[in-house]
Amino acid sequence: MNFDPKLGVHCSSDMHFSYDDGVFGPAPEFRQLNAIRRSLRDPNCKGPDPVYSIVMDVGRESDRAEMQRRMILYGVVAYAAGRLGDEPVRSQGHIHAIAPHCGWSTPELFEIWEGLAIIYAQERATDDPGRCFAVVANPGDKVVVPPSWAHCVINADPNRRMVFGAWCDRQYGFVYDEVRAHGGLAWFPVFDAEQNILWEANPRYRRSEITVREPRAYPELGITPGTPMYQQFVADPESLQWVSQPARVEKTWDHFEP
Template sequence: MSEANLSRSGLPLSLTAEGALELGDGLELKGTGHKQVADMQGLFRVDVGEQGAEWAYDTYRAIARPCDRELFERELISYDITVIAPGAVAGEPKKTSGHYHGWNEARTNTYGEVYEVLLGTALFMLQRSDDFEENPEGARVRDCVAVTVEPGQTLVVPPNYGHCSINAGEGPLVFSNLAYVPCPVLYDSVKAHHGMAYYALRDERGQLELVANDRYRDLPAIRRATVHECPELGIEFSRGAYESFVSHSDRFDYLPHPDEYVDKIMGLLDFE
């Protein structure tokens, strides 16, 4: 890999040739995480075998300038960055583990999240299930969407959709997220099914093929989508998510309060 400037973020961030995130000009973070392929055994389509020692992905949590820290903490929002390694496991591109978000206090909708691609191409797998928490092993999936997001573009994960991030490009994938800190993150149903409802696999031409995970029952056909911007919700492709939040945190009210925004968020997906 070669070094990469992550100026799309609007922050002094870069990626080293080894795939590590470098923070400049006083940026601070509160924690990091590292996963090897072996840590994701049971989430890929096949056994990870001898690839277990390979790097899968790293996370960098609660990144902020000191002058902005109070705003993020007051609004209970965290700005994080994930770096997914290039490469594949038996033809399946490296990815994050996949999870659902917990319900809001009224249990009317789960919380959403904002994902901004800074480097590489992402394929975000979304799947809706209403019983993932009470019935993790037998959860019914009602809808499946594969969303392609290019550098500079942003996806708002709709409430009620579990999600997984796949490195669909040739090099590393780097994306930021804005997340509501009190939101529970639930992995059990995805783990029980050995991954998401569909796997992404490279075919002989190098194209990504979406293959149903037969551990799920009665899966719907997967839909494909891309994204468009919406300044009203703080989503502007010409401006980084960090600066959008710092400048207009009120536009991200849908993160702690999803109920009034479900249709508007779904409307940000352009279905093929």
């Protein structure tokens, strides 16, 4: 790891996870290449398999009750190095399901631990995708995807793995139908000859524009710059309550930019 998330979770070279004393977490779930093919630019491509591993609900034992009470959950994901045909290693893309406890599709707060990531997000997965953003993030950077947006996470460097953590709702669920019906999201990331990422429009959507940007600070959400986001929860759990109760900052989501 080249960023310390202050959590005591470690990722091995084979994308397994280990936990320090006093830290809880499950065995990883591995996402196989066949599970995401329908949303790739080339569904028949070759690439690393598994594509990524994920552990949901990790944290310090001393924080477990507070996380449960606030309906918030921390997950960690490791992406393999390599490429999926001409595309970088990535997830297939989804929308967060409506959480029964709050009646909202909930947001997600990402923090990059290792490698180079792109968080891609579009307003919706209908024929008109709305605004589309690609946020390029390095270790320590944070990115917020707002409620109801379709999104995926990309390992932008084919020569090394990428690891990130994320705060999300405890009643998380993923909706894939609209993304799969369009053969993926509105823009495909594609490597050029120098391993730079270019963006190719998915013709199954109406014409759209993509904004490529660096992460921003999100002062409207009370995110503390320079503080690992797990540490922010420990210091001030209320400051991240919008993750599981997005209605508390309902107006913030109007015209929100990731």
